[in-house]
Amino acid sequence: MYIPTYDDMLAAHERIQPHIRRTPIRQSAYLNELAGCELFFKCENFQEPGAFKVRGASNAVFGLNEAQAQKGVATHSSGNHASCLSYAAMLRGIPCNVVMPHSAPQAKKDTVRRYGGKITECEPSTSAREETFARVQAETGGDFVHPYNDPRVIAGQGTCAREFIEQVDGLDFAVAPIGGGGMISGTCLTLSNAAPETRIIAAEPEQADDAYRSFKAGHIIADDAPKTIADGLLVPLKDLTWHFVSNHVSEIFTASEEEIVDAMKLTWKHLRVVMEPSSAVPLATILKNRDHFAGKRVGVIITGGNVDLDKLPWING
């Protein structure tokens, strides 16, 4: 297991800067009053493909040597990683193969195809996915870019925290959602080196709280099939992300489904940005743990903005 270093993150930032946006910080006096602290929201939902995952994906894609680049990249994902990897591959002009269950939402498939990604569909089970992926990789020779348990991906995600501390001085806390732990690990990598006084908080849905239970138990606990509206946070920690979480995260807080939806609507209304349910988990946990954050400067990463506008969770139940 190769653990990415601070220098890897710096190299990633230099590599990907022409291909990503330096996303802006949003604030709301109203939300500050509500939360009792000063909130700074970094809008990764404003990346072109709508998620921070374009950072790690671009680092992997643009770091390939020419020989490997000809064969392209491959992954299995039905979420933002698939579209971000396709997007990065499109920018470099190389192939991207994605294995996706045929049950994945049509909108996700459309986005991957819009960016030139080639989808191979499989049955929606772990064994089918692994078999299909092995076959696709053997046929194409594409370099496997894991959605989060990959040092190149973690180094890439860490560039977000680097911009954050350049944009906002003296953050007491950095809060991000946790699923597989890619963003949190990148945040740990950067802040433990460049801003060790900033405490890192992971925010997780109560109904998919495997990271919270892992954190308490001291070893990885993976859930079988958690169900939550925060559909970007269903996957478990892996060895690399566990390394960062167990060494550098100070707390994992959880929020209920209702609290997540309330926080999502609050953000849409007062920050006026479109973000996914997964991205609302940090604000939900901050509002639930006001004492922990009282009077502090709190950085929140809005991780993504790809949401089905025809099915909003506060409309028709």
Add this chain to the structure above:
Amino acid sequence: MYIPTYDDMLAAHERIQPHIRRTPIRQSAYLNELAGCELFFKCENFQEPGAFKVRGASNAVFGLNEAQAQKGVATHSSGNHASCLSYAAMLRGIPCNVVMPHSAPQAKKDTVRRYGGKITECEPSTSAREETFARVQAETGGDFVHPYNDPRVIAGQGTCAREFIEQVDGLDFAVAPIGGGGMISGTCLTLSNAAPETRIIAAEPEQADDAYRSFKAGHIIADDAPKTIADGLLVPLKDLTWHFVSNHVSEIFTASEEEIVDAMKLTWKHLRVVMEPSSAVPLATILKNRDHFAGKRVGVIITGGNVDLDKLPWING
């Protein structure tokens, strides 16, 4: 009639800068491809009270002398001007009286009250509003700040275009929605002096196209009670705004209700910002007049982001 000058706009900018946000520019490669031009969206929906109107309101409020400030300000409006004027008055710590029909949406009343504005309700007719407003103004001595036909307001709105041309070089077009014409007039004031090569386009709903018809006729035509989803654009031009529109606007384009809703949804999806139907009219007209904008650099002002999240026009019809 006093016509505000370029120096008034510069003075307004210096006066209001501590109280407003310098709003960011958003871009989307996808929307650029769709429109066939390079689009730059200036996010005035990111102002704290959610609309560009905080610029003109702040210029009026912070320009009052101490004696007048003690008596505060007053206006009649059921829209963003009422909440933005209340917000600016709250920042200065002076009274703000607002006359509003009792039929105005509860959310609008709540926002005005949240910012400390005092609402006097009236019957929803022009005569009732005028009578009630005259009484309130006589009682309070509040300085009347008209939503748009006021040189201080127009000078304030002009600060948005000033930031825009500082942020984006070489705009071929600036496109903004037109209702009473406050934003368009401020844009004309600034650009006719500082960027005379940038053509100014006003965008209007077909179902409230009084500015379009005025522009063609060469004199103000006011509609009685236009109906459009773009509820910020219902009011007619007045003498001051007509001055700017008739002298400096190069085209007025219109869009249907369906085109406005489509453009609104496209922006939410691809820019990932929450904006009002009124703010979608520019993109709707650009997509409808691709030839006019082909290959050009087009600045679009997203005027506001106060929208009822429980009633989105693409859900349930």
